[in-house]
Amino acid sequence: MNVDKLMLQLEQKHPGEVEYLQAVREVLESIEDIYNQNPQFEAAGIVERIVEPDRILTFKVPWVGDDGKVNVNLAYRVQFNNAIGPYKGGLRFHPSVNLSGLKFLGFEQIFKNSLTTLPMGGGKGGSDFDPKGKSDAEVMRFCQGFMMELWKFIGPETDVPAGDIGVGGREIGFLYGMYRKLARENTGILTGKGGNWGGSVIRPEATGFGNVYFAKEMLATKSETFEGKTVAISGFGNVSWGAALKATELGAKVVAISGPDGYIYDADGIAGEKIDYMLELRASNNDVVAPYAEKFPNAKFFAGQKPWNQKVDIALPCAIQNELNKEDAELLVKNGCICISEGANMPCTPEAIEVIQDNKLLYGPGKAANAGGVATSGLEMSQNSMKLNWSREEVDTKLHSIMCNIHEACVAYGKDATGHVDYVKGANIAGFLKVANAMIDQGVI
Numbered sequence: 326m327n328v329d330k331l332m333l334q335l336e337q338k339h340p341g342e343v344e345y346l347q348a349v350r351e352v353l354e355s356i357e358d359i360y361n362q363n364p365q366f367e368a369a370g371i372v373e374r375i376v377e378p379d380r381i382l383t384f385k386v387p388w389v390g391d392d393g394k395v396n397v398n399l400a401y402r403v404q405f406n407n408a409i410g411p412y413k414g415g416l417r418f419h420p421s422v423n424l425s426g427l428k429f430l431g432f433e434q435i436f437k438n439s440l441t442t443l444p445m446g447g448g449k450g451g452s453d454f455d456p457k458g459k460s461d462a463e464v465m466r467f468c469q470g471f472m473m474e475l476w477k478f479i480g481p482e483t484d485v486p487a488g489d490i491g492v493g494g495r496e497i498g499f500l501y502g503m504y505r506k507l508a509r510e511n512t513g514i515l516t517g518k519g520g521n522w523g524g525s526v527i528r529p530e531a532t533g534f535g536n537v538y539f540a541k542e543m544l545a546t547k548s549e550t551f552e553g554k555t556v557a558i559s560g561f562g563n564v565s566w567g568a569a570l571k572a573t574e575l576g577a578k579v580v581a582i583s584g585p586d587g588y589i590y591d592a593d594g595i596a597g598e599k600i601d602y603m604l605e606l607r608a609s610n611n612d613v614v615a616p617y618a619e620k621f622p623n624a625k626f627f628a629g630q631k632p633w634n635q636k637v638d639i640a641l642p643c644a645i646q647n648e649l650n651k652e653d654a655e656l657l658v659k660n661g662c663i664c665i666s667e668g669a670n671m672p673c674t675p676e677a678i679e680v681i682q683d684n685k686l687l688y689g690p691g692k693a694a695n696a697g698g699v700a701t702s703g704l705e706m707s708q709n710s711m712k713l714n715w716s717r718e719e720v721d722t723k724l725h726s727i728m729c730n731i732h733e734a735c736v737a738y739g740k741d742a743t744g745h746v747d748y749v750k751g752a753n754i755a756g757f758l759k760v761a762n763a764m765i766d767q768g769v770i
Contacts, residue, residue: 326360326372328353335376342425344646348432348671349376355753369769371761378405378431379412381424384474386452388467391460400471402450404484405431408763411482412448413438413699415489418496422451429646430670434699436756437692440731443703448484450475456491457610468499476504481512481709487702488517490562490645494529513709516702525705526717527724528698533567533668534721535697535728536641536689540666541575542732543687546746549663551639552576557632559583560644561603561614564668564695568641569600581632583644584614588632591617591624636660643668643695651676658684667691678749685745693731693752700727 332350339345353372360366382402390396401424404412414434417427427449435447452471456464479486488497497517504514511523518524527534537551544550554577558565561584569579578594582603591599602620606613618626633640633653640662642649646669654677657665665681666689667673673681681688701724708714715723731752738758739751 326353326357326367328357331372331376339425339428342428344429344671345425345432347675348429351675351749352432352436352753352757355750356757359754359758365765366761369765371764374764374769375406375435375757375760376432378403378428379407380404381428382450382475382478383424386454386467386470386474388463388470390463398452398454398467400450400452400454400474401427402475402478402484402486403427403431403448404478405447405449406435406760407446407484408760408767409439410444410446411480412484413445413487413702414448414450415487416492416496416500417449417451417489418454418456418491419451420453420455422453426646427451433670433692435760436753437696438699438703439756439759440693440734440752441696441700441703441727442730443700443707443727445485445699445703445706448486449489450486451489451492454491456496457612461495464496465499468496469503472500472503472507476507479504479514480508481514481706485513485702485706486515487699493517493563494519513706516705518705523705523709525701525708525715525720527720528701528705529563530567530570531701531724532564532695532698533569533643534571535700535724536564536568536643536666536668536694537571537575538697538725538728539689539694539732540639540641540664540687542729543666543689543748544664546736547663547687550576554578554638555580555636556639556641557581557635557637558641558643558668559588559632559648559672560642560669561607562643564643564698565641566600566604566607568643568668569595569603572639572641573600577639580637581635582614583632584612586613586615587626587628587630589614589617589624589626590632590635591621593621593623633657634660638663640665641668642672644672645669646671647674649673649677651680653677654680657681658686663687665689666694668695670695682747682749688748690749690752692756693735693748696731697724697728700724
């Protein structure tokens with residue numbers, strides 16, 4: 326395999342798909358050596374097959390607003406690879422949604438799902454619909470229209486979507502209701518469902534919990550813990566909420582959290598009623614964190630800035646792709662940060678990752694560190710299949726175990742002769758090998 330040659334071919338076939346091409350290059354560079362050591366992969370054309378989706382569904386969703394106006398949004402489902410299980414990946418409703426972004430997310434999902442060891446393939450979907458500022462009735466009509474097109478292509482053993490940015494409990498409920506009506510069955514077709522109708526406990530906070538569990542394992546390799554550490558988190562959605570809860574539980578002090586309007590710095594720590602207030606702000610659908618500083622006067626609000634210029638021990642980027650750039654990474658290094666663990670998908674730019682790795686910081690890439698969300702979705706699927714519900718303690722214990730196993734796999738494939746662990750390389754190789762071997766076992770299809 327020649328990575329540059331393959332990337333040139335992909336760039337010619339998919340011009341302008343920046344996020345997708347970035348994600349593919351990162352994986353190919355990590356697996357190049359082990360791929361070339363296994364001629365059966367080349368003979369089976371594994372790379373050429375794995376970098377292209379099995380299929381891409383594109384459709385329009387017309388819906389009527391409360392004002393009677395007809396609106397039309399574009400929607401997609403990218404079914405990327407199902408060699409080890411049904412396609413699995415979230416739905417994202419946000420104006421920024423485009424095919425390149427969804428292909429990047431679906432490609433990443435293949436390896437993330439593989440790392441969990443649960444039988445789930447990779448997929449992703451969504452629409453450029455913006456739930457922000459819409460009434461419940463408008464969101465319901467859009468979700469029903471979206472599912473009218475999608476339902477024929479998904480199923481509990483075919484493709485199991487979940488929530489993502491812009492798709493929370495409300496949206497999952499509307500989507501599931503329409504699927505149930507159309508398919509005339511109650512199945513585990515979506516994850517992130519309500520607790521009264523098939524959902525799993527701790528699913529909303531699971532990605533954040535898992536991210537902290539992974540960081541905890543990385544810290545342990547340096548005889549460090551969360552106890553007494555300061556933490557900065559970007560975003561204030563479910564991932565950030567879960568990360569703040571678990572980091573605080575493990576003895577850390579979360580001092581910074583951000584939104585699209587800027588970030589909050591609270592030297593006293595963001596915990597308890599303060600986290601509850603962040604949830605209130607998020608639920609308002611206004612996407613602002615500024616009111617936090619008005620309610621808690623000891624805190625400071627920095628408009629239009631990111632939290633990475635604060636002196637912290639641990640950074641957890643949990644917002645969106647490419648949010649932490651080279652300059653941010655240099656600031657974190659300068660201020661003595663020892664660990665960066667990704668709660669979002671590809672939140673660090675390639676230039677930032679280079680700075681982080683050159684300075685030997687502990688670095689958890691998203692496909693490993695934020696796999697807790699899809700792992701708990703997999704646990705929700707298991708509970709649905711068995712027609713039962715596990716307790717909070719059971720789910721949390723299983724999630725913790727999965728994240729520890731992911732860490733072990735990353736170490737196994739990413740540790741060099743000096744003892745340093747390249748978690749990017751380890752995660753990519755461990756995730757790839759399971760899928761590649763499954764593809765070989767099943768023939769060229």
